Each structure stands twice: as C-alpha cells, then as structure tokens.
Amino acid sequence: MERLRQRADFLAAAGAEKAPAAAFVLQARKRDDDGPARIGFTVTKKVGTATERNRLRRRLREIVRLTGGPRLRTGYDYVLIGRRPALGLPFGRLAEDFDGALRRVHAGRAAVKRPAIPSRTGPRAPGPGEQS
RNA sequence: UCAGUCGGCUGGGCGGCCGCUCCGGCGAUCACCGAAAGGUGGCCGGGGAGGAAAGUCCGGGCUCCACGGACCACGGUGGCGGAUAACGACCGGCGAGGGCGACCUCAGGGAAAGUGCCACAGAAAACAGACCGCCGCGGCGCGUUGUGUAUUGUCGCGGCAAGGGUGAAACGGUGCGGUAAGAGCGCACCGCGCUGACGGCAACGUCGGCGGCAGGGCAAACCCCACCGGGAGCAAGACCGAAUAGGAACGGCGCGGCGGCGUAUCGCGCAAGCGAUACGUGGUCGGGAUCGGUUCGGAUCCGGCCGUUCGGGUAGGUUGCUUGAGGCGCCGCGCAAGCGGCGUCCCAGAGGAAUGGCCGCCACGCGGACGGCGCGCGCGCAAGUACGCGUCAUCCGCCCUACAGAACCCGGCUUACAGGCCGACUGAUGCU
Numbered sequence: 001m002e003r004l005r006q007r008a009d010f011l012a013a014a015g016a017e018k019a020p021a022a023a024f025v026l027q028a029r030k031r032d033d034d035g036p037a038r039i040g041f042t043v044t045k046k047v048g049t050a051t052e053r054n055r056l057r058r059r060l061r062e063i064v065r066l067t068g069g070p071r072l073r074t075g076y077d078y079v080l081i082g083r084r085p086a087l088g089l090p091f092g093r094l095a096e097d098f099d100g101a102l103r104r105v106h107a108g109r110a111a112v113k114r115p116a117i118p119s120r121t122g123p124r125a126p127g128p129g130e131q132s
Numbered sequence: 133u134c135a136g137u138c139g140g141c142u143g144g145g146c147g148g149c150c151g152c153u154c155c156g157g158c159g160a161u162c163a164c165c166g167a168a169a170g171g172u173g174g175c176c177g178g179g180g181a182g183g184a185a186a187g188u189c190c191g192g193g194c195u196c197c198a199c200g201g202a203c204c205a206c207g208g209u210g211g212c213g214g215a216u217a218a219c220g221a222c223c224g225g226c227g228a229g230g231g232c233g234a235c236c237u238c239a240g241g242g243a244a245a246g247u248g249c250c251a252c253a254g255a256a257a258a259c260a261g262a263c264c265g266c267c268g269c270g271g272c273g274c275g276u277u278g279u280g281u282a283u284u285g286u287c288g289c290g291g292c293a294a295g296g297g298u299g300a301a302a303c304g305g306u307g308c309g310g311u312a313a314g315a316g317c318g319c320a321c322c323g324c325g326c327u328g329a330c331g332g333c334a335a336c337g338u339c340g341g342c343g344g345c346a347g348g349g350c351a352a353a354c355c356c357c358a359c360c361g362g363g364a365g366c367a368a369g370a371c372c373g374a375a376u377a378g379g380a381a382c383g384g385c386g387c388g389g390c391g392g393c394g395u396a397u398c399g400c401g402c403a404a405g406c407g408a409u410a411c412g413u414g415g416u417c418g419g420g421a422u423c424g425g426u427u428c429g430g431a432u433c434c435g436g437c438c439g440u441u442c443g444g445g446u447a448g449g450u451u452g453c454u455u456g457a458g459g460c461g462c463c464g465c466g467c468a469a470g471c472g473g474c475g476u477c478c479c480a481g482a483g484g485a486a487u488g489g490c491c492g493c494c495a496c497g498c499g500g501a502c503g504g505c506g507c508g509c510g511c512g513c514a515a516g517u518a519c520g521c522g523u524c525a526u527c528c529g530c531c532c533u534a535c536a537g538a539a540c541c542c543g544g545c546u547u548a549c550a551g552g553c554c555g556a557c558u559g560a561u562g563c564u
Contacts, residue, residue: 005484006448036164040484050186051536055488058152062489065151091490 004040004077013040013079019101023086023094024060026101027079037072039064043082056082059094067095071102078105 004010016029041060043053060080064072072078086094 003484007484008447010484042484049536054485054537057484058488062151066489 004038004079009038009077010040010042010079013077016077017105019104021097021101023083023089023097024101025081025083026098026105027081028105029077029079031075031077037074037076037078039072039078039080041080041082047082047084048087052087053082056084056086059086059091063091063094063098067098071099073106 004013013027013029016027019026019028041057043057045053047053047056060082064078064080
C-alpha cells in the first residue's frame with residue numbers, strides 16, 4: 001500500500017469527495033493515471049497528545065490494511081482524517097464505518113455529473129450524497 | 133511489632149495470526165513512478181522508544197555567520213572548597229530556623245556611596261518625639277471639728293519612657309540593683325561592634341580582651357562591587373537539481389509602419405476573382421547608438437523571433453544521522469560528586485514521521501461472596517453468637533494497566549506517574 005507523502009497530494013485530495021463518519025472523514029480523489037491506489041492519514045494536534053495521535057493513526061492504518069485492500073480502486077488517492085472518537089470505538093465498528101464511507105465516496109464519484117443536487121432542497125452540509 | 137526519615141531499582145511475562153521500518157546477505161539487472169535527481173517492488177537472518185523520550189528552564193558538543201583591543205550598555209551568577217567539556221545543576225563543608233531523633237526547610241556580596249519605599253493600624257515608621265500613662269513641685273477643690281499627713285479630682289510647670297495599646301517591624305533583650313519615677317545609670321548573662329590567640333586550604337568555629345550600644349527593615353525597588361557571557365540554530369549546514377520567470381554567451385533569420393508589384397500555399401467560388409499567410413523586390417515616412425566623414429548621403433548595431441549552451445536558484449531529492457564526555461563487568465583512588473586502568477559489547481534511526489493491530493494463557497493489583505484460623509470487644513452461668521481487624525484458601529467480576537512516543541547528540545533541572553521490590557538509618561515498645 002503506497003502512502004501519500006507530499007503536501008500537494010493532500011491539498012488536492014481535500015477538494016474531492018468526502019464521507020464523514022463518527023471516527024474519521026474519508027476523502028477520495030481520482031488521479032489522471034492508472035497507478036496503484038495511495039492513501040494518506042491526517043491527524044491534527046486538536047485530537048490530543050502525541051501518544052494519542054500515534055495510536056489513532058495506527059488504528060486507522062490497520063483498518064485500511066485489513067479491510068480496505070481489494071476495495072480501494074486504482075488511480076485513486078484516499079485521505080483519512082482522524083477524529084477523537086476513533087480512540088475509543090471498537091475495532092469492528094471502525095471497520096464497518098470505513099466500509100460504508102468507501103461505498104459512499106465511490107457512489108458520489110459516479111454521480112458527480114448530476115446537476116440535480118441544487119434542486120434537492122436538502123442538506124447544505126457537504127454530507128453524503130445518499131443515505132446509507 | 134508500630135511509627136517515621138533518606139536513597140536506589142523496576143515500569144508486566146509467555147505464546148499465536150497478520151503487518152511496519154532499518155541494516156546485512158542472496159536474487160533480479162527486470163518492472164513501475166518521475167523531466168531529472170532519485171524513489172518503490174522479492175526471499176532469508178538480525179535490530180527496533182523512555183525513566184521521564186515530555187516541558188524547553190540552564191549548560192556543553194557540533195554547524196554556519198560575524199570577529200583587532202578596551203570601555204559602555206544588556207543579561208546572568210553571588211558564603212567556601214571540590215568535581216566537570218561546561219553550568220545557576222551535582223558533591224562535601226559553613227550559617228540560620230524546625231524536629232526527641234534519623235533528618236528536613238530556608239536565605240546566602242554591599243543598607244556608616246547615594247536615591248527611593250515602609251500600605252493599614254498607630255501618638256510616633258527614621259529623627260527623634262510622647263496618645264494613654266508614671267513621678268515631682270505649685271495653685272484651686274474634695275476630704276477633716278480644725279491643722280498636717282494619707283486618699284482623690286482638676287489646672288499649670290517640669291522630669292521619665294517602665295507599663296498599655298498599634299503594627300511585619302517601635303531606638304538592644306532578660307534579671308537584679310538603683311531612683312521621686314525612670315533610664316546601660318551600674319552589674320551578670322545573651323546579642324552587637326572592635327580586637328587577639330588557637331583550629332581549619334577556606335567559608336567559619338572555639339576561647340579571651342575591650343567598648344555601654346553607636347548602625348530599624350527592604351538590595352526579588354533602583355543602585356554599587358566582583359566574576360561570567362559574540363549571534364543563530366539540524367527547518368543548522370553540505371551536495372544534486374525540474375517546470376515557470378528572469379540573467380549571460382554563441383549561432384541563425386529579420387530593421388519598423390504604410391501602400392504597390394511578382395511568386396508560392398491555404399480558404400471560398402463552376403470560373404473570373406476575392407481574402408489570409410510567407411518570401412522576394414523596389415517606393416515613401418521614421419526612433420536611438422557607433423564608425424569614417426565638410427554637408428547630402430552611406431555602412432554596422434539595438435529595440436524582434438527561433439535554437440543551443442552556461443551560471444545562480446525554488447519545489448523536490450540525497451546527506452548531516454548516529455561510535456558516543458557511550459553501555460556493561462572487574463580493579464584502584466576519593467566521605468561523595470567523580471576520576472583512572474583493563475576487558476567486553478554495538479544497542480532505534482523515522483521523515484505526512486516505523487517500533488503496530490487482533491486474540492489466548494499466566495502473574496500482580498482492586499472489589500465482592502462464602503469458609504477456616506488468630507486477636508480485640510459486646511451479650512451470655514456456659515455452650516455459643518453479633519461486630520471489627522489481620523491472614524489463608526476457593527469462586528466471580530473489573531483494570532486486563534499508570535504517566536506517556538525518539539526527531540542532531542550529551543550533562544543537569546522541573547513536571548506527570550498504577551503498582552511492585554531492595555537497602556541504610558531514627559524513635560518508641562516487647563523479649564533474650
């Protein structure tokens with residue numbers, strides 16, 4: 001699994017599809033090439049101390065390694081932004097949330113050419129395009 | 133046995149499955165990403181967080197920059213000795229205070245160089261002075277049958293600072309003598325100042341002599357004195373090095389505007405033709421510089437485009453990057469901090485940042501239940517029994533571990549921390 005390292009890649013992913021969950025926010029961006037899927041992690045200082053940030057990033061990384069592997073699409077950059085609840089939630093729950101977020105992110109990409117989204121009198125938050 | 137003081141160590145163990153990172157070896161010489169520099173990818177073996185890695189409060193190494201010296205400014209330190217690469221930290225003495233004690237805590241140059249401050253309270257806060265008060269004398273009154281004395285009130289003059297009260301602090305303290313009352317006025321002890329001898333490297337201590345006491349506190353208010361101190365930091369620094377913009381050199385094609393003619397190509401059109409672009413040709417108008425030159429006129433160059441090369445340098449990459457005032461063991465020196473010698477070991481090196489995720493068993497700890505034993509105590513004639521404490525065994529549950537994550541490296545300090553272990557010492561009490 002290739003990791004995102006460059007700041008520019010993170011900034012590019014920040015403007016793409018987002019899928020928030022209790023413990024994290026998943027971002028996904030389609031690149032122009034067909035290279036392998038890459039993933040990066042963002043855990044800010046707001047989350048907690050250095051020990052807590054390390055632990056949070058390691059749990060997220062493990063979820064991606066165990067459950068994400070075959071589901072990540074080639075040519076995509078993913079970014080997981082860690083949130084504080086990820087420290088306490090059970091591991092199985094985190095895996096389910098990641099699975100759901102991945103589906104929403106891919107579906108949102110498919111519906112990206114819809115002009116119908118302003119017509120929906122719905123949520124102004126950049127939430128998921130569908131309810132799961 | 134109980135109570136306590138000080139110091140040190142430790143910071144769960146074993147196993148299973150799946151991963152991460154670094155090093156070495158083998159394999160491949162290939163594939164992928166990138167413009168390049170460079171990076172990623174296989175198999176085997178080995179290494180992989182802390183006592184605080186933290187705060188970044190001091191000190192050093194290392195790197196770059198600056199640099200003749202002195203003074204000033206600014207900052208720091210402040211009894212003495214030792215140790216060190218260095219320090220305000222460390223070790224051992226010294227002083228003051230607290231504790232029965234082991235020991236703990238605190239301040240540590242100068243207040244007779246100067247300035248400033250001392251709130252509130254209090255009469256008075258620094259230079260002496262006197263609110264209540266104490267004492268004497270005088271006048272008037274009270275008292276007395278009268279006079280005097282004693283007592284007492286009030287006014288005036290004078291002496292005093294013992295007592296009261298205020299305060300963080302009140303012009304040395306306590307006691308005795310002394311006195312009208314008092315006062316270092318006199319004496320003893322303590323304190324203070326000066327001084328001598330002895331001990332100690334020294335800070336200082338011990339003993340003695342002299343002085344009747346002069347000099348309130350704050351220097352963490354300014355200040356004075358002595359000593360120390362260049363600045364910035366691994367995002368330091370070194371090397372490699374895009375795109376874009378800008379710089380330099382070389383080469384090539386072209387002077388610029390306007391209209392004319394010719395040729396070629398393209399578009400539209402059946403065609404004639406029209407339009408656009410490029411090249412050639414000559415006409416007219418025109419900016420700057422240089423050259424030879426009397427002017428006219430002429431020549432070259434610039435302002436334009438294209439290509440190649442070079443240097444600086446951004447993103448990015450590589451390095452610095454872990455062998456070091458290093459760890460461990462033994463011996464020697466030292467009360468100690470620490471120093472020396474010998475032997476031995478290599479012990480994390482990430483970089484949007486590895487050292488992890490899930491699980492099983494065990495140990496430790498905490499809570500609960502029940503039972504056994506011991507002790508205390510209540511009830512009871514007694515058997516016995518309620519309650520509390522300690523301990524042991526079984527079962528169940530909880531935490532399934534505290535504080536916390538290297539970022540160039542060391543020496544200290546400070547702060548956080550579930551628990552466990554060890555040693556030295558002190559005071560009570562019991563037994564021998």
